[in-house]
Amino acid sequence: METTGLSELEAVHAVARHRGFRAAAVELGVSRSALSHAVAALEARLGVRLFHRTTRSVAPTQAGERFVADTAPALRDIRAALDRLAGQRATPSGTLRINSSAGAARMIMQPVVLEFLRRYPEMTVDIVTEGRLVDIVLEGFDAGVRLAELVPQDMIAVPLGPELRFAVVGSPGYFADSFIPTTPADLARHRCIRSRMPGGSLYRWEFERHGEAVAIDGAGPLILDDSLLMLDAARAGIGLAYVTEWQVAEDLAAGRLVRVLEEWTPPFPGLCLYYSGRRHLPTGLRALVDLVREIGAKAGI
Structure with a gap:
């Protein structure tokens, strides 16, 4: 048979x-x-x-x-x-499947993924980006990349970078017609570019200062589910955007965007590479973990 x-x-x-x-x-x-x-x-x-x-x-x-x-x-x-x-090969080979949010993938592409491919040319990295948090084992991924607070507790997590901060930004043209907010409550009189979560709900902007935590459900003319589109809209003067500091560093340095409420956005734990500790670690994934730890050690993480 x-x-x-x-x-x-x-x-x-x-x-x-x-x-x-x-x-x-x-x-x-x-x-x-x-x-x-x-x-x-x-x-x-x-x-x-x-x-x-x-x-x-x-x-x-x-x-x-x-x-x-x-x-x-x-x-x-x-x-x-x-x-x-x-694993008996001198050089790792094969395909490494990683699930990540789109923003996280952009953050790790240059310092981690491209360096990994330069070191291990026989490896292929297959990154699937999506907003929803998936079961990486059930869906056939070797690893995931998410914010530390989102990593499931039964996974092994390796820090991928420094702490992150959110930033509230708007264009100089927008602020030419609007006042500068000094507290989150002031956002009630501003146009906010709102963010839709993968599950369909609208994200409430989170702030904290001196132990006081506030979540703002600001109103605005535009709702998006992609941070790059939010930045495009903010640059065009449509309203204020709430995005990661990393995403707007160049815009702030170039004067294309202005940051407000900075004292209300403290740092929080950043990205982690995570994987299941219940199964054998593939050679390629082990090499990636070693690289992430090497980069982290150089950065003092």
Whole structure:
């Protein structure tokens, strides 16, 4: 009887994780049609349907759920064995999948990711950016990059950079027609460029000074879910933006934006690289962790 190969197992598990063929195909680096045909061929050979398919969704059948659950431990062991074997190479190779917010990815690209690729040219780094916080193990990622406060407690976290601060900024043209706010309460008389969270709620701007914490739900003419668009709008004089200090450093130095309420935005713990400590650490991820710690040591983190 023809046996089921590792690639077919990976295909089934990827489709089950993502509840669809498109994202699973991206993860596996194959075309959507090739992945669909591979799963269909396996189902035909086994004589069992593993997934319910509609034009809008893909979900495991009861038999498919049991198959994924039964083969998951063995598949993890095989992956770990392959990682250990790859660890005997002098130079790390393979693909490292990282889940991150878009802002965090921009912050680590130059100092961490590009330096990692220069050191290890046989590695490929696959970064998926999204606002929602995902289960990196369940969704097939090697690691995640998020603010320290968002890292799940069961993960191993390695600091990626210094503390961060938020900044409230507006254009010189905006302030030519509006007064400078000196307290968060003054924002009630300003136009605020509002931020929509991944879950759909609107973010309340957070402030703190001398132990007094305030959250402001400012009103404004524009709601966005991307910080770069917020900066574009702030530069154009539409209103005030609430973004990280790192994102506006060049604008402030060049005079394109003016910062206010600085004494109300204290620093907070910055980004962390995090990963599961419950499974074997792939060689590529170990090399990345070592690089992050090296960079942190040089920066005194």
